[in-house]
Amino acid sequence: MKSKERVRAVIDHRETDRLPIDFGSSFITGIHCSVVEGLRRHFGLEPRPVRVCEPYQMLGEVEPDLLDALGLDVQPIFPQRTIFGFPNENWKPWTTPWGQHVVVSEHFHTYTSVEGDTYIHPKGDRSAPPSGHMPKTGYFFDTIERMDADFDEDDLKVADNLEEFGLMSDGEAAYWRSQAELYRDCDRAISVHLNGTCLGDIALVPAPFLTHPKGVRGVAQWYMTVASEPEFVMELFDRQTEIALENMARLHAIAGDVIDVVVVCGTDFGTQASLFCGVPSVREIWLPRYKRINDWIHRNTAWRTFKHSCGAIEPLIEAFIDSGFDILNPVQCSAAGMDPKELKAKYGDRITFWGGGVNTQETLPFGTPGQVRAEVLERCEIFAPGGGFVFNAIHNVQALTPIENVVAMIEAVDEFNGGR
Amino acid sequence: MNTPLEQLTSAIKAGKRKDAKSATQAALDAAIPPAQILAALGEGMADVGRRFKANEVFVPEVLVAARAMQNSMDLLEPVLIEAGIQPAHTFLICTVEGDLHDIGKNLVAMMIKGANFKVVDLGTNVAPDVLIEAVEAHRADIIGLSALLTTTMPAMREAVARIRERGLKVKIMVGGAPITEGFAHEIGADGYAPDAGSAVELALRLVEAA
Structure with missing residues (x-):
């Protein structure tokens, strides 16, 4: 069975010859660049600087040789532009604050403050205020909130928060055509992030890809707007969805037959212990727009749709299923109410769990290889029966995770699969 | 009416x-x-x-x-x-060095302020030296330390250790997504709160016990 068939089969809730595994196919199932380097060394792969494919979380590209070494089943086609608004092209060397030699896009322009912190410019435009900040002891960027001086919370304008959403450009269409050609005969399942379908993702609200964002761009401001101006938020989401539907049609015309999985939305609805928004708010504000997107995809394509939300989101899973999502990630079993056995029993035949394989807050970074193996085997036993499970850790593998633990995780999945 | x-x-x-x-x-x-x-x-x-x-x-x-x-x-x-009315207790709060994630920290600060503490918010990414200086300058009764990342949990441990070394008589409470009761105990904090509502109850308990 080819990887592509295997992934599609489990999403359609059929058991396969072995459990499919993903690392690196999206910006929420990836591996920090420092860990990618460690894995390349562990497997004796050609020593070369890791490409930072996602500069915000500093994720490293899992290149084909590492995909092979780890036995992974999913190949990404990344968006043309990064979260900082520049294309990943013409790689150049860069030394990270922790001393790793990586390669980054030629448009990756940073400066270091006197305190030793790193700041990055949007669109590679050095004349624009920085939109990302990495503390000197950090391993990732965080977005900088740049509030427009003329912003008036009593006079919200939808157009201000729509600036980043537009129709696919000719350049982007050409990019997708070239990528489709490159991966048309790929044996692995192909996963892509859809453009403009993330509704209210708090990582994107500050618009780190825009040089001078207007509108509601603060994290707290955004949450307050959801509570106090739901009509504004719904109108914004409607307009955003209209644009996204047109872009999906264009993408489908170019690369529809190549793509298997589309990451629709990464908006986090859960905290460690609870929800960010109540179930009625999610059903009113998000669900109808998600449903339009999912319904269009299921009517017009063979794509399977992927929803990411961290946290204690068990009360929302029914709403995600009603929205038409096929896949849920990262299945944060460590959060309140997210017991893997209960999730599998209650929802396992109606949605695919893509994640949940091991706890990246505790076991993977701080446990022993033996503890990692035990947790991975247990999760596979729970989630794999009847299909509906793609093995992935709970969110990205973080910096400082011991390589022997990552290897123990992969070996445990192999053990579950009966060896390869 | x-x-x-x-x-x-x-x-x-x-x-x-x-x-x-x-x-x-x-x-x-x-x-x-x-x-x-x-x-x-x-x-x-x-x-x-x-x-x-x-x-x-x-x-x-x-x-x-x-x-x-x-x-x-x-x-x-x-x-x-x-009218000369001022809060009886001072609560100092920040995210630990290397951590810029402040939604949780801000929620706790607001709720604690609502419980009539004087809140001094040092912001994000606060080094132990800055923290110690602020505890002394503001004569803080309690410190709230927040961390979202597994990679900044060591900085929380370091901050608590440095405050203890200095011998400051200040209560320390901790929180944030990867933080647990066990971790709080292990690093020598006085308490752990899983959410902002619990943080207020914990802060009130800690000042009453002092």
């Missing part, structure tokens, strides 16, 4: 900033003692905290309530200062 204080409490509970402001002004105009106005504010925030802990309201509702409280405090604070 509700009294201005009842109107103020319900404006806070509903997160209506303009109503909170006008009710505060009405209360001040009616010469209601500022301590009573403050108590009405606190009652509203305590209710929001209780409902947050019970999963009846969520982050957006807490934020709008806190914004309404701030609108009210903008009017009330000068009057409180004039």
Whole structure:
């Protein structure tokens, strides 16, 4: 069975010859660049600087040789532009604050403050205020909130928060055509992030890809707007969805037959212990727009749709299923109410769990290889029966995770699969 | 017809900033003692905290309530200062060095302020030296340390160790997504709170026990 068939089969809730595994196919199932380097060394792969494919979380590209070494089943086609608004092209060397030699896009322009912190410019435009900040002891960027001086919370304008959403450009269409050609005969399942379908993702609200964002761009401001101006938020989401539907049609015309999985939305609805928004708010504000997107995809394509939300989101899973999502990630079993056995029993035949394989807050970074193996085997036993499970850790593998633990995780999945 | 204080409490509970402001002004105009106005504010925030802990309201509702409280405090604070009324305890809060994630920290700060603590918010990415200096300068009774990332948990351990080494008589409470009761105990913190509502209860317990 080819990887592509295997992934599609489990999403359609059929058991396969072995459990499919993903690392690196999206910006929420990836591996920090420092860990990618460690894995390349562990497997004796050609020593070369890791490409930072996602500069915000500093994720490293899992290149084909590492995909092979780890036995992974999913190949990404990344968006043309990064979260900082520049294309990943013409790689150049860069030394990270922790001393790793990586390669980054030629448009990756940073400066270091006197305190030793790193700041990055949007669109590679050095004349624009920085939109990302990495503390000197950090391993990732965080977005900088740049509030427009003329912003008036009593006079919200939808157009201000729509600036980043537009129709696919000719350049982007050409990019997708070239990528489709490159991966048309790929044996692995192909996963892509859809453009403009993330509704209210708090990582994107500050618009780190825009040089001078207007509108509601603060994290707290955004949450307050959801509570106090739901009509504004719904109108914004409607307009955003209209644009996204047109872009999906264009993408489908170019690369529809190549793509298997589309990451629709990464908006986090859960905290460690609870929800960010109540179930009625999610059903009113998000669900109808998600449903339009999912319904269009299921009517017009063979794509399977992927929803990411961290946290204690068990009360929302029914709403995600009603929205038409096929896949849920990262299945944060460590959060309140997210017991893997209960999730599998209650929802396992109606949605695919893509994640949940091991706890990246505790076991993977701080446990022993033996503890990692035990947790991975247990999760596979729970989630794999009847299909509906793609093995992935709970969110990205973080910096400082011991390589022997990552290897123990992969070996445990192999053990579950009966060896390869 | 509700009294201005009842109107103020319900404006806070509903997160209506303009109503909170006008009710505060009405209360001040009616010469209601500022301590009573403050108590009405606190009652509203305590209710929001209780409902947050019970999963009846969520982050957006807490934020709008806190914004309404701030609108009210903008009017009330000068009057409180004039009357010589000040919070009995000082609570210092920040995210630890290397961590820029402050949603949780901000929620805790707002709720603690609503419980009538003087809150000194040092912001994000705060090095132990800066923290120690601030504890001494503000004579803080409690410190709240927050970390979202597994990679900044060591910085939380370091901050607690440095404060203890210095021999400062300050209570330390910790929180954040990857933090657990066990970790808090292991690094020598005085307490752990899983959410902002619990953080208020913990802070009150810690100052009572002091």
